[in-house]
Amino acid sequence: MYYSSGNYEAFAHPKKPANADKKSAYIVGSGLAGLAAAVFLIRDGQVPGNQIHILEELKLPGGSMDGILNEQRGYIIRGGREMEPHFETLWDLFRSIPTLENPDVSVLDEFYWLNKKDPSYSKTRAIENRGQKIATDGQLTLSRKAVEEIAKLVLTSEEKLGDIKINEVFGSEFFKSNFWLYWSTMFAFEPWASAIEMRRYLLRFVHHVGTLQNMSALKFTKYNQYESLVKPMVKYLEDKGVQFQYDTIVNNVIVNRTAGQKIATELDMTVAGEKETLSLTPDDFVFVTNGSITESTTYGDNNHPAPTEHAIGASWQLWEKLAEQDPSFGHPAKFYKNIPEANWVISATCTFTDNRIVPYIKKITGKDPHSGSIVTSGPVSIKDSNWLLGISISRQPHFKQQNPNELIVWLYGLFSDQPGNYIQKKITDCNGQELCEEFLYHIGVPEDQIADIAKDANSIPIHMPYITSYFMPRKTGDRPLVVPEGSQNLAFIGNFAETKKDTVFTTEYSVRTAMEAVYQLLDIDRGVPEVFASSYDIRTILSSIYYLNDKKSLEELPLNKVEQIGLEAFLKKIKGTYLEEIFRDEHLI
């Protein structure tokens, strides 16, 4: 497997790999990673669809990528996916998946046209004092010291950051900046999250520094991601004959290790409650989605909090069983044990039919939420919320079946150990109505209307005990390589498999690991699109310096005397050169 960039490789079709017809695949997990692996096996590997088996413990596909109308509870979204144009492998995948509505239009085309017509732009990124835009909204407010700390983190190698947390590499000036408020709430970084992941994000998304405050770089699907992404993929795969097997827990994959080779030889499963084993040959590939951030999710309703259970589910158990067999299969406990109590665990889906909240939403976002256009463009963060509550409102309708008078709002709180500002309870102890009341309070709904509107709404609290597991502090080796050394037929896919440079908690990461797994095991002779290389682009780096300093040119920076003299000498030196042009283009001079 090799990485590539550019159109030459992007548009080429790989040749059929040797013996593709003889191969079978057993894919553990029907989340995005598992579905993507199946698509790449068929499209690029030319493995017959009916030789591909997707084994899923749940009764439906999609894994974390949800969106469902539950008959008892109502509309549920555990989250919404912010996406960007440089999810290189993801768009490589969706260019080949037809939409359900029109087989001649790909999911990528639909997405592209829609986001051209209805681009995102956040008028208000953060509020406080019950619906007031924060005074410095739009600025990153980083001090010189804070910018230095960012640079220092980026310049430190991953090896040196093993098990280090974000709050060990940044000081209070950094944490008080709007940059941290925007960054942490946009990506769900807790202060005790992995400094390695923070560094990867800084490099991977350096091209977005200039749009952090308005999120204009983000792109969104038409409906929730189950309907817009998962369903078309499942149809594509079913049409190709792929076998979906639900209610199937994979308990173990037995791996034979001899002479440096690792060969998966057996699958131990529980199918509809019955134990089954399946013998494997080296022609049978096994793709394991190890770990899942939505494992053991529980739901409440308007009158009941979501039960706060922490069951260690099948995805962790299987990974543990594999890790027991070989040290190169990683250390799952790092990701599911010792999760801080104060962490993000709760999100909520509120469905309103009461239009009394519309003016408050309009005031904050500048958008009529019923207009059909993107409303919040990512989260609006509530700076003075004890739970650090975030609000996200997607294009409505967010579900195909949704009635025109229904408005769906997604809430999440990044801190779970504090009582709310209006509801004197921890977010984990709140029922749907209470969560909704806290939200209404923060957007400025008069107190005498809050209970009434919240009671009328349908709010589902959702408890996800492992939602921040991707970001747990870790070191090299805690995650298995996509194809561990010596493995002949076993690969790991999803956000707990290790691939260079890419950032977890993204759809792209799931698709990338799937593509890399398929390309390696089948030896497909086409480049895997490399992680977007903006961190190697001098224009992007210079531009990020400009924006990190809140649009200051070099001469406006707080430099000491020696630096000023150096700067003058430098500017003189580059006068009339290509360097002067680039610095000028990026507004630094």
Next chain:
Amino acid sequence: MKKNNLPIIPLAFIAGAAVGNSIGSMLKHQKHGCNKNHCCHHHEPACCDKSSTITDEDPVYIRETQTSGHGL
């Protein structure tokens, strides 16, 4: 040959200056897991930042940066 290298040197300098620090000093003081009790030097801003303190007046999300996530 020497002349060709020239623009690189000021470029490296300016990149350092622009982020407010020289690359040399950044590399010199990289942290390897900071113990707040043991690395209080002037060049370790993250560990020993006394100039900007976090108080009870700050919002919870800022106060939580001082904890390991198990509560204030």
